Amino acid sequence: MTRASRKATIYDIARLSGASASTVSAALGESWRERRISEATVETIRSIAAAQGYSANMQARGLRKARSGLVGMVIPLHDNRFFASMSQSFEAFARERGLVPVIASSMREPQEERRIVETLITYAVDYMFIAGATDPDAVSAMCNAANLRHVFVDLPGRGAPSVVSDNYKGAADLTRRLLSDRPITGAACRDRIYFIGGDPADYASARRIEAFRDALTEAGSPPGPGQVIACGYAPRSAMREIAALCNRLGGLPAGVLVNSLTAFEGVLGHLSSLPLDDLRGSVIGCYDYDPFAAYLQFPVHMVRQDAHGLIREAYRIIDQNVTDPVLRMVEPEQIAPRTFYDRAFSDQG
Amino acid sequence: MTRASRKATIYDIARLSGASASTVSAALGESWRERRISEATVETIRSIAAAQGYSANMQARGLRKARSGLVGMVIPLHDNRFFASMSQSFEAFARERGLVPVIASSMREPQEERRIVETLITYAVDYMFIAGATDPDAVSAMCNAANLRHVFVDLPGRGAPSVVSDNYKGAADLTRRLLSDRPITGAACRDRIYFIGGDPADYASARRIEAFRDALTEAGSPPGPGQVIACGYAPRSAMREIAALCNRLGGLPAGVLVNSLTAFEGVLGHLSSLPLDDLRGSVIGCYDYDPFAAYLQFPVHMVRQDAHGLIREAYRIIDQNVTDPVLRMVEPEQIAPRTFYDRAFSDQG
DNA sequence: ACAGATTGCACAATCGATGCAGCATTGAGG
DNA sequence: CCTCAATGCTGCATCGATTGTGCAATCTGT
Secondary structure, eight states, X not given: OOSSSSOOOHHHHHHHHTSOHHXXXXXXXXXXXXXXXXXXXHHHHHHHHXXXXXXXXXXXXXXXXXXXXXXXXXXXXXXXXXXXXXXXXXXXXXXXXXXXXXXXEOTTOHHHHHHHHHHHHHTTOSEEEEESOSOHHHHHHHHHHTTOEEXXXXXXXXXXXXXXXXXXXXXXXXXXXXXXXXXXXXXXXXXXXXXXXXXXXXXXXHHHXXXXXXXXXXXXXXOOTTSEEOOBXXXXXXXXXXXXXXXXXXXXXXXXXXXXXXXXHHHHHHHTTSOHHHHHTOEEEEEBOOTGGGGSSSOEEEEXXXXXXXXXXXXXXXXXXXXXXXXXXXXXXXXXXXXXXXXXXXXXX | OOSSSSOOOHHHHHHHHTSOHHHHHHHHSSXXXXXXXXXXXXXXXXXXXXXXXXXXXXXXXXXXXXXXXXXXXXXXXXXSHHHHHHHHHHHHHHHHTTOEEEEEEOTTOHHHHHHHHHHHHHTXXXXXXXXXXXXXXXXXXXXXXXXXXXXXXXXXXXXXXXXXXXXXXXXXXXXXXXXXXXXXXXXXXXXXXXXXXXXXXXXXXXXXXXXXXXXXXXXXXXXXXXXXXXXXXXXXXXXXXXXXXXXXXXXXXSEEEEESHHHHHHHHHHHTTSOHHHHHTOEEEEEBOOTGGGGSSSOEXXXXXXXXXXXXXXXXXXXXXXXXXXXEEEOOEEEOTTOHHHHHHHHHO
């Protein structure tokens, strides 16, 4: 920098190179051929620009071109394995396309969600992804008013394309695994498998509960009352419910399908207070994945959602210019107990 | 929206209200009092703007005011508990200040890091935070050229203020705990505590290793050769090293301090292959925290870094207008084995 | 009733990059 | 020698919001 305080602009480069600002703009961009700027001029301008440490002002460019080069994503929270993976993929795909990702978390508050969408619109993001939307219709309304293409992820909306995890298949497969792995004691009520955690008003949980019921019915033992305990995501309430259940049954049931890692933390809080032998009479499954959960005192069947695949599909929808409210499914992956190291080490090793 | 495709601008509002664009701008902003716009006019303009769903174009505003309202942060990766917590806090503090956070991950690549900083500069972010910088000097050079205030987090730089975790204290305390908790067998070499994982070229690891050595020395048993095994962060190499160590010693050492969760995954891979009783002769510590790691087959002493505190300090530096390369420390928290539920549940529950 | 102050607003320049519409200059062709 | 086309560039308006300046109209005091 020769001049102390401000960043160089095309006018500075124009003055230094003796060319006009429009020539500089063309020379530094892609359009210099079609605007018949000679190669020599382009070289000169580029070297001067490089020497001055010039870089374009995206606000000015965005204002003029009515595109910002930004792509927005709303997620419920950063501090969560699943959504953090989404962020990582979201960013990677954005970069592939030369876009800059802006990720904001809504804390699952509809009001916050709307505020964020509004903000991203004022920054003129070129596209927007909304993961785990709490009020998809409101979001679509705002985006449509701003003429902004958007895709829902993980939780579908009616006003735009959506990509969701195949919660039904994931939960059905997991249930079937638990059913076939469960130890049979003969005591009827203890031979059942219980579903714990999640909110039935939540789209993903509803699909999973539906799959759980169907899989049990298909196996010849339709779920009885109280076999689905959708007590929310908080560890504490999951711990309370599993304790109450064990108390009611006089011991652990043959199997437990825990819906979410946070609920699993609560279940774990109770299980870890039991003698290890008690656990051998039960099979545990968890919808969602954590590498450390694979090393507990007992085997845990887990489901890993394909965050990368979800985001890949979402970008594909943008690339293909789809705007109808289609619904695309991405399959989650079943993780057998204790197989973590086979996979993880081959990636990171 | 009365008009189909484009967003309303102040000129639209001006036309509809019969006022001039500058009056509209003032009325919608903070400056209408000092520009002596009557309250009645302000009301009229605001209601028309609301009816039109007007919201400002930040690119235009940013261009004019030379501020974007964006605040950037570079992190190594999203998909990591520590950095995800930082993102969460970063965003919360940004919102408090009416700023929009832009978080990008460098994958620990110096080149990528520079590219990101450059990009954030072209978007005219008002401030920038760089966590886990790989090339702090280059970053400072770029930011200074663009006249951009920035703060280093977790890994210090020489060209700007830095906020780092007190790695020395965290590791020293953890080492002391392991020392006092370790079972004494009498077999000299097996009574030692080993440090596994991390990269000594990395600032944080170097501080921790230094603390580990000092704490051992202070306890009267200075570390021998091979007692610090800084084999990187990959699970696989940590697994290999712990296996080799056990082989060399003829069993587990009295204690292991594992430097990072990823290395811990590897150590776990080996430990889980041993009979549970072997583990009772050893005390395990891990620098970094995971709630599930608190429920393994054996107790684990963990250190939780204060991501929220780091970010709070970083913002404080910005607020206080500090630009000298000061170094501020934030203390990490020691987590005793199996105490997770006492804490977590009171937050979420 | 008239100078001077105050109120309430409009005009125009500006931020930096872009792109359309020209405008000299050179060379070729008749 | 003159026309026409190609070449290589410049000038100017524009994107939407902000801000310094200016200027009527009304009000205040005497």
